[in-house]
Amino acid sequence: MPQQGNEQFYPFLRIRVFHQDFHQLTAMIKAERLTRRFGGLTAVDQVDLNVPQGSVTGFLGPNGAGKTTTMRMLCGVLTPTSGQAWINGIEVNTHPEQTRVQIGYLPESAPIYPEMRVEEYLRFRARLYHIEESVKSIPRVLDQCGLTHVRRRIIGQLSRGYRQRVALSAALLHEPKVLILDEPTAGLDPTQIDTIRSLIAELSQDRAILLSTHVLSEVEALCDSIVMIAGGRVLASGTLESLCAGDEKVCEVEIDAAGLSILRADSSRFQLVEVIEQEDGWCHCQVTAAGLSDPRPVIASTVTSGGGRLRTIESPRQPLEEVFRSLLTSDRSERDQA
Amino acid sequence: MRSVLAITGRDLRSLFLSPAGYVVTALFLLLSGIIFMRQIFLAGQPASMSQMLDFDALLLLFVCPALTMRSICEERRQGTWELLMASPPGMGRIVIGKFLAATGFLIVLLGLTFPYVILLEVYGRPDPGELLSGYLGVLLMGSLYLASGILASAMSGSQTIAFLLTVFFWILIGLARVGAGSLNPALADILFAIEPYARLQDFTTGLIDTANIVYFIAGISMFLLIAISILEMGRRR
Numbered sequence: 001m002p003q004q005g006n007e008q009f010y011p012f013l014r015i016r017v018f019h020q021d022f023h024q025l026t027a028m029i030k031a032e033r034l035t036r037r038f039g040g041l042t043a044v045d046q047v048d049l050n051v052p053q054g055s056v057t058g059f060l061g062p063n064g065a066g067k068t069t070t071m072r073m074l075c076g077v078l079t080p081t082s083g084q085a086w087i088n089g090i091e092v093n094t095h096p097e098q099t100r101v102q103i104g105y106l107p108e109s110a111p112i113y114p115e116m117r118v119e120e121y122l123r124f125r126a127r128l129y130h131i132e133e134s135v136k137s138i139p140r141v142l143d144q145c146g147l148t149h150v151r152r153r154i155i156g157q158l159s160r161g162y163r164q165r166v167a168l169s170a171a172l173l174h175e176p177k178v179l180i181l182d183e184p185t186a187g188l189d190p191t192q193i194d195t196i197r198s199l200i201a202e203l204s205q206d207r208a209i210l211l212s213t214h215v216l217s218e219v220e221a222l223c224d225s226i227v228m229i230a231g232g233r234v235l236a237s238g239t240l241e242s243l244c245a246g247d248e249k250v251c252e253v254e255i256d257a258a259g260l261s262i263l264r265a266d267s268s269r270f271q272l273v274e275v276i277e278q279e280d281g282w283c284h285c286q287v288t289a290a291g292l293s294d295p296r297p298v299i300a301s302t303v304t305s306g307g308g309r310l311r312t313i314e315s316p317r318q319p320l321e322e323v324f325r326s327l328l329t330s331d332r333s334e335r336d337q338a
Numbered sequence: 339m340r341s342v343l344a345i346t347g348r349d350l351r352s353l354f355l356s357p358a359g360y361v362v363t364a365l366f367l368l369l370s371g372i373i374f375m376r377q378i379f380l381a382g383q384p385a386s387m388s389q390m391l392d393f394d395a396l397l398l399l400f401v402c403p404a405l406t407m408r409s410i411c412e413e414r415r416q417g418t419w420e421l422l423m424a425s426p427p428g429m430g431r432i433v434i435g436k437f438l439a440a441t442g443f444l445i446v447l448l449g450l451t452f453p454y455v456i457l458l459e460v461y462g463r464p465d466p467g468e469l470l471s472g473y474l475g476v477l478l479m480g481s482l483y484l485a486s487g488i489l490a491s492a493m494s495g496s497q498t499i500a501f502l503l504t505v506f507f508w509i510l511i512g513l514a515r516v517g518a519g520s521l522n523p524a525l526a527d528i529l530f531a532i533e534p535y536a537r538l539q540d541f542t543t544g545l546i547d548t549a550n551i552v553y554f555i556a557g558i559s560m561f562l563l564i565a566i567s568i569l570e571m572g573r574r575r
Contacts, residue, residue: 038575075424079574097426105424111417113348115355127344128425170421 028053028178028208029074033083036069036232043069045232046083051208051225053177056200058223059212060324066232067212068108071180074210075105087178101129104176108183108212110167114156118147118166121155122173129174141169145199161192168199179209185218197222216320226320228327231335235327244317251287251296252314259308263287266302270295282311341427345435346442353405353443362404366397367450374454386464387455388542391472394451395538398444398480403504405443406487407497409436410569414495429570433488433562440484441477448473448480468544475541478554479534483508485561492565508534 029051036044044066051057059067072078074085076096085092087099112121122138131137142148145165150158155166164184171179184200185193200209200222213219219226220240227237236243250273255263260283263270273286289295296313303310353359373393413419422432458464483504490503514529530536534557537550 072420072424077420077423077573097428100424100426103424105421107417107420107424109417111421113352113416113418115352116348124344124348125425127347128341128422128427130340130426 027051027086028088029057029086029180029210031070031074031083031085034070034073034080034085035082036066036073036078037081043232044073044080047227047229047232047234048237049074049085049210049227051178051210053208054204054206055224056204056209056211056222058219058226059210059229060214060216060219060226061212061229062214062328065229067229068182069232070229071105071107071182071210071212074180075103076100101174102177104171104174104179106167106171106179106181106184108186110164110184112155112163112167112170114154116155117152118142118155118158119151121166122170125170125173131174137173137175141172144172145169146195161188161195164188164192164196165199168196172203177207179203179207181209182212183214184211185213185215193218216324220320228324230328230331233331235331236323240320241317244320244323250315251289251299252312253285253287253299253303254282254311254313255285255303256282256309256311258306259283259303259310260285262303262306262308263299270299270302341425342431342435342438345422345427345432346438349409349436349439350442353439356408358404358408359443362401363447363450366394366401366447369397370394370451370454374451374457387458387469387472390451390454391476391542392539394448395476395479395535395542398476398483399505399508401447402440402444402480402483403487403490403501405440406436406484406491406504407500408491409440409488410491411494411497411500423573429566433492433566433569437481437485437488437558437562440488441481444477444480444484448477465544468542471544471546472542474546475538475550478541478551479538482534482554482557482561485558485565489561489565489568492568 027050029049031047031049034044034047034049035042047066047070049057049070059070061067069078073080074087074092076092076099079093088102090099090102092099113124116124119138119142122141126137139148142151145168147162147165147169150162155163158166168181168184171181181200185196188196197218200211203209204222211218211222223240225237225239226243228235228243253259260272260275263272263285269289271288271290273288276284278284287295287299289298292298294315296315300310300313370390370393373390377389410419413422423429427435455464455469486507487500487504490500490507491497494500494503511529511533512535534554537547537553540547540550
């Protein structure tokens with residue numbers, strides 16, 4: 001990928017950072033054919049990623065799928081065996097320091113130094129990233145992550161939820177444009193999960209977030225798009241709607257009795273698979289239309305033009321869990337055959 | 339430089355807060371004190387610290403690996419090593435930061451023996467040149483042990499193994515020199531050249547030889563560079 005945008009020199013780091021024009025280049029996190037082998041084991045196999053600014057991409061997969069390895073390669077912790085990754089348009093392997101300064105990384109289990117105090121740990125991290133620690137950044141992240149009242153506490157004495165927040169606040173300290181979060185809510189109680197999720201949703205407004213998880217509800221709650229991975233390979237990627245879209249030939253409609261009669265009368269075009277008459281007079285039906293991949297516009301116009309009333313019309317959506325499970329099953333059978 | 343100092347400060351604080359740091363300090367001062375009282379602080383003895391410094395150098399063979407064994411192993415165990423690797427400072431700055439922290443602790447440790455020097459100054463007339471040269475030698479030798487300890491910590495996944503690796507490496511170098519003398523004089527010469535204890539004795543007797551300084555600095559640099567290379571290779575393994 002060519003380097004575009006404005007170049008800025010950071011004298012304290014003695015590095016140049018290429019700030020990209022986001023209108024020209026939308027992918028803040030990009031990976032092409034990213035591969036990592038450990039001896040004979042291929043942990044990550046030709047993974048492609050594309051995370052634009054202002055979005056949360058869920059990196060979904062079972063344990064050992066290659067999520068953490070991929071994230072480590074994006075952060076420069078591991079070097080890929082082959083393939084390339086870019087952060088904000090800058091290649092990770094050729095410009096490691098320039099990319100690391102733009103990433104906020106929260107590894108799995110949120111490791112932090114237990115003997116340090118919260119504020120002290122943030123000061124240490126600020127010095128690592130060359131930030132003016134005392135003036136703005138630390139109070140900002142303490143406030144953002146709800147840590148102001150525990151800022152003088154020893155990290156090892158805090159609850160897991162607070163430790164997770166401390167780790168997240170450290171990842172936000174240098175105001176990174178890219179956040180890579182490896183299972184940020186693992187092991188937290190429901191209240192803590194809600195807090196962290198709200199924070200992530202707030203942060204996603206102006207950042208690109210790659211969020212690894214195997215909690216499907218988390219993906220549904222937070223993510224704009226999903227990358228499903230298993231055995232190191234991407235099984236599917238896309239928006240939640242596109243991945244969970246069911247059979248578009250089947251429509252679920254809610255119509256009144258007149259609408260039902262219209263559809264029944266036109267049996268050459270429409271077939272009513274299932275009809276459930278509801279107490280309030282509306283009928284819930286599953287309808288197919290011969291020869292049409294998406295029959296919704298035709299059904300809607302036929303019902304309304306014939307004087308019937310239509311309350312809802314939609315293609316049934318598959319649960320994410322089911323999509324994920326079927327992808328995993330087909331991947332396993334493919335591997336077994338191979 | 340700021341990031342190096344950040345790592346140094348954090349590690350130094352961790353060393354001062356860890357029970358291992360206190361135990362090491364207490365034992366070092368206790369044993370040094372015994373040698374001082376039994377061998378040096380006696381009527382009719384020359385006002386020289388060389389005996390205590392020679393003994394301190396021997397203690398450092400165990401003290402320094404105890405200080406460095408956790409420098410990288412512990413970070414790996416806690417998972418914080420991954421955060422350091424994902425932060426802007428390169429491996430060189432991380433390793434140098436850790437080495438400076440351990441050296442800083444060693445300086446404090448040696449500084450705590452300063453009351454013995456004052457006692458000697460009160461009751462005798464020690465040669466300040468010999469004292470300074472002796473302390474410089476012990477510091478250089480300790481730093482060499484620290485650098486090799488950091489290498490062992492980088493190579494090993496366990497603190498105990500890192501400690502033993504460093505201790506046995508230097509014991510082996512010392513023993514091999516003695517043993518090789520009877521077998522092969524040429525090999526004995528080589529081992530004599532790489533063995534630090536004989537060079538330290540020059541310092542403790544007040545002789546500052548540039549060759550010895552170069553030896554210690556080269557040795558420290560070599561161990562640190564190998565540690566940096568090994569850790570950098572860890573990204574690719």
